[in-house]
Amino acid sequence: MLENKDIMKEIDINGIEPADETKRQYYYMAKAAKYIKEQEEQAGRKLTYYVQNFGCQMNARDAEKLAGVLEKIGYVEAQDENADFVIYNTCTVRENANLKVYGRLGHLRGIKRKNPFMRIGLCGCMMQESQVVEKIKKSYRHVDLIFGTHNVFKLAELMVTMLEQNQMVIDIWQDTDKIVEDLPTERKYKFKSGINIMFGCNNFCTYCIVPYVRGRERSRKPEDIIREIKTLVADGVVEIMLLGQNVNSYGKNLDEPVSFAKLLEMMEEIEGLERIRFMTSHPKDLSDELIEVMAKSKKICRHLHLPLQSGSSRLLKEMNRRYDKEQYLKLAGKIKSAMPDISLTTDIIIGFPGETEEDFLDTLDVVKKVEFDNAFTFIYSKRTGTPAATYENQVPEDVAKDRFNRLLKEVQEIARKKASVYENTIQQVLVEEVNEQDSALVTGRMSNNLLVHFPGDESMIGTMQEVKLKECKGFYYIGEQA
Numbered sequence: 001m002l003e004n005k006d007i008m009k010e011i012d013i014n015g016i017e018p019a020d021e022t023k024r025q026y027y028y029m030a031k032a033a034k035y036i037k038e039q040e041e042q043a044g045r046k047l048t049y050y051v052q053n054f055g056c057q058m059n060a061r062d063a064e065k066l067a068g069v070l071e072k073i074g075y076v077e078a079q080d081e082n083a084d085f086v087i088y089n090t091c092t093v094r095e096n097a098n099l100k101v102y103g104r105l106g107h108l109r110g111i112k113r114k115n116p117f118m119r120i121g122l123c124g125c126m127m128q129e130s131q132v133v134e135k136i137k138k139s140y141r142h143v144d145l146i147f148g149t150h151n152v153f154k155l156a157e158l159m160v161t162m163l164e165q166n167q168m169v170i171d172i173w174q175d176t177d178k179i180v181e182d183l184p185t186e187r188k189y190k191f192k193s194g195i196n197i198m199f200g201c202n203n204f205c206t207y208c209i210v211p212y213v214r215g216r217e218r219s220r221k222p223e224d225i226i227r228e229i230k231t232l233v234a235d236g237v238v239e240i241m242l243l244g245q246n247v248n249s250y251g252k253n254l255d256e257p258v259s260f261a262k263l264l265e266m267m268e269e270i271e272g273l274e275r276i277r278f279m280t281s282h283p284k285d286l287s288d289e290l291i292e293v294m295a296k297s298k299k300i301c302r303h304l305h306l307p308l309q310s311g312s313s314r315l316l317k318e319m320n321r322r323y324d325k326e327q328y329l330k331l332a333g334k335i336k337s338a339m340p341d342i343s344l345t346t347d348i349i350i351g352f353p354g355e356t357e358e359d360f361l362d363t364l365d366v367v368k369k370v371e372f373d374n375a376f377t378f379i380y381s382k383r384t385g386t387p388a389a390t391y392e393n394q395v396p397e398d399v400a401k402d403r404f405n406r407l408l409k410e411v412q413e414i415a416r417k418k419a420s421v422y423e424n425t426i427q428q429v430l431v432e433e434v435n436e437q438d439s440a441l442v443t444g445r446m447s448n449n450l451l452v453h454f455p456g457d458e459s460m461i462g463t464m465q466e467v468k469l470k471e472c473k474g475f476y477y478i479g480e481q482a
């Protein structure tokens with residue numbers, strides 16, 4: 001890892017910009033820092049930033065990278081949008097994610113009018129859609145900076161351009177094969193962290209916009225990933241979440257291919273690292289090798305998120321998922337027999353074009369047979385540019401809602417039943433925070449992702465505790481130290 005502090009000191013902002021991309025970005029951080037200092041003097045106070053994240057864990061990790069750069073530049077974190085630099089890291093996986101951003105952007109207009117130092121940035125998946133950028137250019141002129149998913153690493157450089165000129169700065173890349181290592185990050189939790197192991201997706205499920213906004217699959221080199229984890233562990237991290245749209249195809253396109261299971265085996269060796277999580281797995285790529293490695297691992301958590309999307313083989317084909325109902329059931333069975341205590345969770349889409357009652361009953365059937373520990377259920381949302389958006393037989397809203405409610409009821413009943421089996425057992429719990437409602441309690445997480453509240457204090461945060469689970473409250477437990 002490059003020593004950030006030293007890099008900042010060594011930089012001559014009047015000299016030529018370095019060729020190495022990481023160093024170039026530090027050069028721009030130093031340059032932006034000078035502008036921010038000047039503005040601080042004018043304002044007579046520190047300038048503040050606020051990063052609002054929308055969407056998935058991948059975006060949450062990007063948000064930490066944005067915050068890392070902004071802190072280096074000299075901004076201090078604000079608690080809300082009354083800040084000098086507000087950036088929205090957007091999501092576009094479903095339509096309502098987009099609507100939220102437009103709503104909040106409207107609200108920012110009034111705040112900006114009152115603060116001459118305020119700048120507004122937008123980045124993330126939504127910005128990769130040209131019609132979105134056109135709409136912002138036309139109707140949201142108070143936005144200062146727009147960039148996308150492929151050039152998040154360029155924030156410092158773009159900030160400099162924004163601070164030097166008085167018009168909207170837009171920089172959207174269509175795709176990239178570039179992965180820039182070693183930039184600063186500002187972690188939300190001291191003891192756990194997300195880690196990108198790959199970017200992009202090659203699967204083109206017909207409903208999904210991700211491959212269009214996140215580009216083609218690119219894996220980071222194992223040595224870069226391991227090095228990052230070791231640095232994090234030295235800094236107090238005990239739990240990591242490996243992030244990728246399809247972690248099971250990790251490493252296939254590296255110059256020296258490495259399987260995801262092999263990568264996990266390398267991580268198992270890292271001293272001080274206690275828990276490894278990962279998401280998301282695509283059923284079509286989940287190997288026997290992975291199941292074997294998971295089953296014998298002491299660190300990989302007993303939780304697997306395995307999106308089903310639909311239980312109907314006909315719809316799965318229409319969705320381009322490349323597995324059918326039987327194959328999914330077989331895979332889930334194999335995983336459960338290798339690890340009887342595994343918690344299986346899933347994603348399900350209701351109302352995909354052409355979904356019939358019979359298709360829906362197939363989905364319910366899989367839910368009942370697999371007995372998922374939890375499921376994220378979504379009503380299909382039409383995304384412009386995806387194949388399914390052009391399918392004619394879209395499902396009426398009321399039909400989709402009715403199926404959605406029936407599905408949710410089933411999912412919740414099963415989840416409740418599954419969660420209750422741990423009553424009176426003793427479990428290892430990683431303490432995450434002081435309980436929000438009752439400060440005499442702390443909240444922690446079991447390996448299988450269930451939450452437990454038990455008496456404790458702030459000093460326990462980030463430590464592993466043995467907890468007796470006293471009472472199951474549906475989706476969480478009340479316990480006490482064993």
Ligand code: 5AD
Pocket residue numbers: 093094207208209307309347348349378379380381382383
């Ligand atoms: N409509 C509804 N849900 C979607 N997802 C992805 N695209 C769509 C869409 N167009 C869901 C899938 C995926 C999860 C992250 O979001 O279930 O697994």
Ligand code: SF4
Pocket residue numbers: 201202203204205208209210211245246282
């Ligand atoms: Fe979207 Fe399918 Fe890729 Fe997941 S695997 S991100 S659902 S295209």
